[in-house]
Amino acid sequence: MMLARARTITGPDHILTGKHMAKYACDWTGGYASAPLAVARPADTQQVAALVRLAHDTGTAVVPVGGNTGLSGATQNDGALMISLERLNTIRDLNPASRSVIAGAGVILADLHDATEPAGLKFPLTFGARGSAMIGGTLATNAGGSNVLRYGNMRALCLGLEIVTPTGEIMDLMSNLHKDNSGYDLRDLFIGSEGTLGIITAAVLKLVPAPGAYATAMVAVPDLKDALALLNQLQQATGGAVEAFEFMPRAYMQRLSELRPDLKLPLGTGYDVNILVEVGATAPRDTTPQDDGSVPITSYLEDILGEMLEAETVIDAAVARSGAQRAVMWEIREAAAEVAFSRTPLVNSDVAVPLDQVAVFLDMAHARLAQLDAEADTMTVSHLGDGNLHFTIYPGRDDAALKSAMVEIVEDVVSELRGSFSAEHGIGRSKLNSMKRRKDPVALAMMRSIKAALDPKSIMNPGKTIPDQSDAT
Ligand SMILES: Cc1cc2nc3c(=O)[nH]c(=O)nc-3n(C[C@H](O)[C@H](O)[C@H](O)COP(=O)(O)OP(=O)(O)OC[C@H]3O[C@@H](n4cnc5c(N)ncnc54)[C@H](O)[C@@H]3O)c2cc1C
Structure with missing residues (x-):
């Protein structure tokens, strides 16, 4: 019944079930898989809104999905209606005079790079998965990458957003303004919210002069x-x-x-x-x-x-x-990412510390890990210019308790250095325990209140980003 109604919204060819969902039902790392109800591929913002209204009416969980390259297990939910933004892949307007571009959520990052090049401009966010990651996904994770030290992350590069709310309304925040103090900054609230507060359908993004x-x-x-x-x-x-x-x-x-x-x-x-x-x-x-x-x-x-x-x-x-x-x-x-994930078992982390504390972090983490597991090995790759480390630990044995203890060691060191346990990949499912243990409790309570107010039926990407009160630590 629910799927029959969904088919009337998108047309039958764009509601995928069974084996046609395979590429959506597992994330890039291979560590998170699910059995979704179906994958919907709406053609435009109105269809996204109609699908979300249907999900809201029927109490169906919704998981927005872009390129599915996220590294935090944030796109997988059994029984959910996955809404793929891949057909919202139009660059609606390229405005060289104001150095901005309006892109649909399904525009692939590398395609945006190519589209701005002839104007002598560039959209500066870039990283290894640019050939698959989509604008909606990069905004929903507040992605960073290799050029953050000069240009900032997605939040710094976004001027405006179009959002479908959890009740299926369309919110127009498509400002092309560099200054706009008209109330709470809802744009920044949605950036980095990992699909838990609504679906981003389009964005106004900043461009910079392309280096010659x-x-x-x-x-x-x-x-x-x-x-x-x-x-x-x-x-x-x-x-x-x-x-x-x-x-x-x-x-x-x-x-x-x-x-x-x-x-x-x-x-x-x-x-x-x-x-x-x-x-x-x-x-x-x-x-x-x-x-x-x-x-x-x-x-x-x-x-x-x-x-x-x-x-x-x-x-x-x-x-x-x-x-x-x-x-x-x-x-x-x-x-x-390919090198880090090529060996298992592994404990993957994505931390940020002040620039002058990167070496201190590595020394402290290595010393404490050696005490816990003499056979543990590590490998780091770092966006050193912004203090972000992808610190991967390879434990001597595949033991869940040992791996949790290693995560806590990393968290301890990070918090002693006043860093963050989550720099650019988001929380998803993979860092829910860290959120529960380490996020300021007042901030966590406020996030729960915001989620409850905006998404009272908790249909938007449930079980991600904000740990339940009952989640184990
Ligand atoms: C090889 C490789 C290298 C990487 N390097 C980096 C790096 O340097 N820096 C970095 O920050 N990340 C990096 N990543 C992680 C990943 O590419 C980013 O998180 C990217 O932003 C995810 O985009 P996506 O379209 O694939 O999103 P998905 O994986 O499809 O989704 C990610 C999250 O966003 C939500 N979402 C997706 N689309 C929308 C939407 N339209 N509205 C609301 N929510 C939405 C999903 O529900 C999920 O919670 C890398 C990944 C790989 C595989």
Whole structure:
């Protein structure tokens, strides 16, 4: 009955059941699977709203889904109606004068990158899953990625939203304004809410001038303190034009070389602290090739690295000489999720600490983990420029109690350093216990009140983000 009504909304071809739901019924990590009632693929905002009204009337759980690349188990619910936004994939308006774009929730991030390029503009959010992740999903998780240190995360890049509320109303917050103090900031409430408060159907997003040249290098430094000095020196010299500053330790390089022998690692696998650094320049004085073929922005980077090599605060460096070499450097970094998940059992974390506390975090976490499990191994990949670490632990044995104790060690260290146990991937199901243990209780109670007020039947992505009072710690 419910599905018959849903078919009248979308047309029968766009309500998928049985084996046709396979690609939606398991997340990217393979760690979370479910048996949804059906997957609906509405064509527009009105159809999304009609489906949500139907779900509200029938008390059916709704799970919005974009590219299904999330890493927190947030898209899986047995018996839910999954609403895929994939057909809302139109770029409604590209406005170079106001440096903004209106995109449907189903626009794939890489497609948005391609669409803005001819105007000399770019939408700067980027990460390894850009070929599948969708605008609605990146907003719902407040995604970050590699360019946050220069441009901010999704919240910083969004001007306006269109939302279908849990009762099926359409809320128009499609502002193209940089200043709007008209009451509570509902836009920011929906960004990062992981589909628990409503469905994002479209957004107004900021664009930035596309760099005319990039200077990209792999750099080995003695330790993370030197890495931070390199970052600060580069920021000073370039007026804050560092786009990416990514840390990969020796363990990562070694594992990558085993998994991807086809990739040529410019600095090999022998250094403890490897940094991928990228500076982007827009001014012609920095981007125009000189008579000898050199590009000024690359020369600045080479000069700084040369000085630091002499001072022995840099041990080794390889500067990309072509687009192809730059692409390889990025491929090395963007294999991180594949590398991390290629070994099990694992305990995966996504934490943030102040920039000068990254090394302290690693030292403290390693020391405490060694006391708990002498056979535990770890691997880190970090958006070092914004203090975000993907710290993966490989326990010596597959033991649920041991893995929980490891999560708590990470949480303890993070809270001692006044960091966050959740930096950019969201809470979903995977961090509900951390939420219950670590989130300020007053903040948690307020979140529960907001959820109850907006979604009284609790149909929107139930069991995600906010732990029930009864959930185990
Ligand atoms: C290889 C790889 C690399 C990654 N690197 C990064 C990284 O560097 N930085 C980073 O932040 N993330 C990263 N991720 C995680 C992931 O890509 C992001 O979380 C992404 O934002 C999810 O987008 P999606 O469209 O796939 O969302 P989904 O996985 O489909 O959904 C994620 C959450 O958003 C909700 N949702 C989806 N669409 C909507 C909507 N329209 N309205 C309301 N709620 C919605 C879902 O219900 C779910 O709670 C990576 C993932 C992979 C696989």
